[in-house]
Amino acid sequence: MTELIERAAAADTPAVELSMQQAINRALRVLLAEDPDVLVFGEDVGALGGVFRVTDGLQEEFGDKRVFDTPLAESAIMGMAVGLAMNGWRPVPELQFDGFAYPAIDQIVNQVARMNYRTRGAAPMPITLRLPSFGGIQAPEHHGESLEALFAHTPGLKVVAPSDPGDAYSLMLQAVRSDDPVVYMEPKARYWDRRPVRLREPSDPIGTSRIVRPGRHATLVAWGAMVQRCVQVAELAAEDGVDLEVLDLRWLKPLDAEGLAASVSRTRRAVVVHEAPLTAGLGAEVAALVTEHCFRDLSAPVQRVTGFDVPYPAGPLEPQYLPTIDRVLLAVQRTLEY
Amino acid sequence: MPPHTSAGRESITVDHLSPDLTRALYRHMRTARDLDTEAIALQRQGVFPAYVSVRGQEAAQVASASAMDPARDFVFPTYREMAAALAYGVEMVGYMATHRALWHGGLYDVAASRFGAVNAVVGGPVPHAVGWAVGERLRGDDGVALAYFGDGASSEGDVHEAMNFAGVFGAPVVFFCQNNQWALSVPNERQVAGGSVSARAAGYGFPGVLVDGNDAGAVYEATAEAVARARRGEGPTLVEALTYRVEPHSTSDDPGRYRDEAEVRRWRERDPLTLLRAALLAAGHADEAHLAEVDARARREAERVRDGVATAPEPDGSELFTHVFRENTKELARQRRTWQEEVEL
Incomplete structure (x- = not known):
């Protein structure tokens, strides 16, 4: 804990004006830079930078081995994350919209959430599922859903939903560094909300309001x-x-x-x-x-x-x-x- | 062999393989057969709540697993891969623990064994193999992943998604379909549209191979070639081994309700172990005395595993909570205290 606080103090930056989408992007940059095992992948996260531009520029900076597009199949994206984790990687998959998590529920609930349990700790799942979530942008059907109760009800998953850019940054660092699988629910309606934020290392333990x-x-x-x-x-x-x-x-x-x-x-x-x-x-x-x-x-x-x-x-x-x-x-x- | 019929050849040959290899295949298949028999007996005695027999599929499993390198590869099983586990070197008391319901995934070390956990969602592990294989290439290593699945699982969306991903990424993975012709009570013709699993590989842009799954030598060759291709960086292969589930789906099944016993008898006569034994003798890879000795060793090994799993301690109730998270939560710690106070007593 002391180490966490020291690291937090050292890494604090002056306030900058950022949207949540940019703050999460900054966090992913930090994570990709600090840990060569972190992989970012999903539909359109590469050249496009994600439909919400959360992964903007990451492929350019870190290469197409660390940040890459997958074919369009949510279950295989999450299944692939499981296999990558079993091979020692730290996957950060994106499912493009909350409603598209349903096709991947088997992999999320039956595999990601239980693999550490099933293998008695031999196959940990340090996976952070990035899931643009909730409503408020008047999107088409399946582009605005609230799946938190489903995930919170699933043994083995941790679930987090940030509310502002600064917190989104710290919580993303915390989620990806965690050795447990985390569903990181990004409130789409807040993506573009800009405000001055201080980018801080996480200081509170997981599970702190x-x-x-x-x-x-x-x-x-x-x-x-x-x-x-x-x-x-x-x-x-x-x-x-x-x-x-x-x-x-x-x-x-x-x-x-x-x-x-x-x-x-x-x-x-x-x-x-x-x-x-x-x-x-x-x-x-x-x-x-x-x-x-x-x-x-x-x-x-x-x-x-x-x-x-x-x-x-x-x-x-x-x-x-x-x-x-x-x-x-x-x-x-x-x-x-x- | 005409595709997807029960009329196989009456004999096989192993002349093209090394005697050391063919003797090892026989030893593993013999041991798996004996262990399978012991497992069915344990179920009858009430030690196992249920069991899924691998009888008749030993060649498909042992020969494919033997083409893999346990030092650098990784195998992703479903739930009927006991003979593959045995041939791959998995600690078998720990493996059989899943059938005694001591722990769902078995008690063997998945990471050290490089053999995934027993998994009943039959399509589920197939994309794991692709992810593992992609990860291997990203790191520049040369390991190969092999995913086992059956004719039933070939209908699962995950299997198709996984094959498409593997084709797109050029992943070093072998998709190994044991087509045992019955997905519980549903036969191939009502399961596999188009009549062939292996033919589907063409649609994903990689080779698909149909092989006689009761011919250990043929299975080994086909799998070894697929593994070599993957290791050379030439991408995935789908191997379909045509075999037959001669036993019921599980000890809870009643196949008299859905299939003809005459068909089962024909396949029992094409027993992969009998075929391999005759081929070993014909090739001069072993004589009767050697095989008798192997049979005796297999018997002893099967009994050792049987006794080990039958007497293995049940997991402590506290293990309910141990592996849910790497970093435990306060709430789960609280529930563990509740368990201690109200259940453990």
């Missing part, structure tokens, strides 16, 4: 693109004298039960916000953890503001499907008035 905005009256719990939405809600609520804390879970597995409990024990109220459908979503896990850890401190039941139990809808309907600022504000009101 962070308080994005401290507050006293209720905790908004979110991840990915919904974190920014919750910050907007908190700013609006502040105008009415309501002081909301925003907790970015970041890691959806392992999920930071302690950080969650510490926040909600203080504020006594929690609203969990996610894009995925309500039923059996991670909001239920958050609600259960809050109940287990904070039952006596709670002033109101946990509120869930989520997508509806319908498929991600087409363009004009998507804003009505995703949790709106108004819906979150209403949930805040319900919890405060309970």
Whole structure:
């Protein structure tokens, strides 16, 4: 841990203005440069630089042996990652869109997640699956999905969803350096959001949440693109004298039960916000953890503001499907008035 | 041999191979046959919950695995590759542990054995072989991957995706299809459109070879050539070894419901072990006295493995949690404590 902190201090850079897509690109550059075993591959990640340009320039800089295009077959991409890992590589495959992870579910769930277990540690899977995720860009069907509950429910996988460029950078370093398989869910809606960021080495252990905005009256719990939405809600609520804390879970597995409990024990109220459908979503896990850890401190039941139990809808309907600022504000009101 | 019929030749020859090799093939096939018999007995005795026999497929497995180099290559099996594991040098008590259900993937060391874990999603390991092989080339090493799969698995999307990837990347991989003609209860003609697995290689741009899977010498030659091609950097080969599953799919199966016993009898008569034994004697690679000695050694080895797996300790319950992650999570540590307090007692 001391070593981590020292490395973090040494590697800190002055603030630069970057989008999340650029920040992840910077992290991949660092990883490719520091570890000759890191390989970046997937559909269109080479000359094109990925459909979101996250791998822009990487093939040029590191060559087509380290950064390469594959044919279009998600299951084989993940199966290939397994074989590469068994041959000592550290694969960072991309599946182009979240909905295209479904064709690869067998490899992800039956193979990647279980190989270390099946082989009793003889075949570790230091694979980071980069998965552009969630909605908010009014994309065609299968180009906006929320698979986090599926992955978090799968023994052997770790799952992370960054919410801003700086965190995306650190979390990517952490994910790829981890010897466990990590599903790294990149919120597409936040890719182009530019802000001054300090590129930091990871300093918190895997599975640590962070308080994005401290507050006293209720905790908004979110991840990915919904974190920014919750910050907007908190700013609006502040105008009415309501002081909301925003907790970015970041890691959806392992999920930071302690950080969650510490926040909600203080504020006594929690609203969990996610894009995925309500039923059996991670909001239920958050609600259960809050109940287990904070039952006596709670002033109101946990509120869930989520997508509806319908498929991600087409363009004009998507804003009505995703949790709106108004819906979150209403949930805040319900919890405060309970 | 006409493709995909049960009318094979009545004899084989091994004149073109070295006596050391053919004697080794016979020894491994004999040992696998005996171990297979022991395994079925262990299932009948209730020691194994279930077992999948390799009987009749020993030539296809032993001869192909013997064409691989355990010092630098890597084999990716599914779940019916006991004879291949044995010939490749896998620690067999650990291998058979999977059939006693001591650990799903078996208890042998996958990395040290260079033989993948037992895997029941039959198409799943095939792209692993391609990934491993691509990784080998990226590093500039000359190892070759071999993926075993069956006629049933040849229908799996992963197998097709893997072959396309291998063709595109020119990966040093051998796709080895043991066509035992029955995918559980479904015969070739209702499984393999076009009638040939090996013919599909043409569509992926690499050679496909059909070989008599009960002819150990022919299987060895075909696989050795495929391995040599891959090692020379000339890319993948698909070898289809036509054989027959003379036993039920598993000890839980009832083949009387779906296939004709006369067909099974014909294939039992084309037994690969009997064919190889006769060929060894005809080639002068061994005499009856030598073979009797090999038979006795095989018997002892099969009994050693049988006793080893039958008496192997069951894994400790704490192992439920040991290998889920390399870096454990607080939550899993908490659940392990729950197990200690509420289950282990």
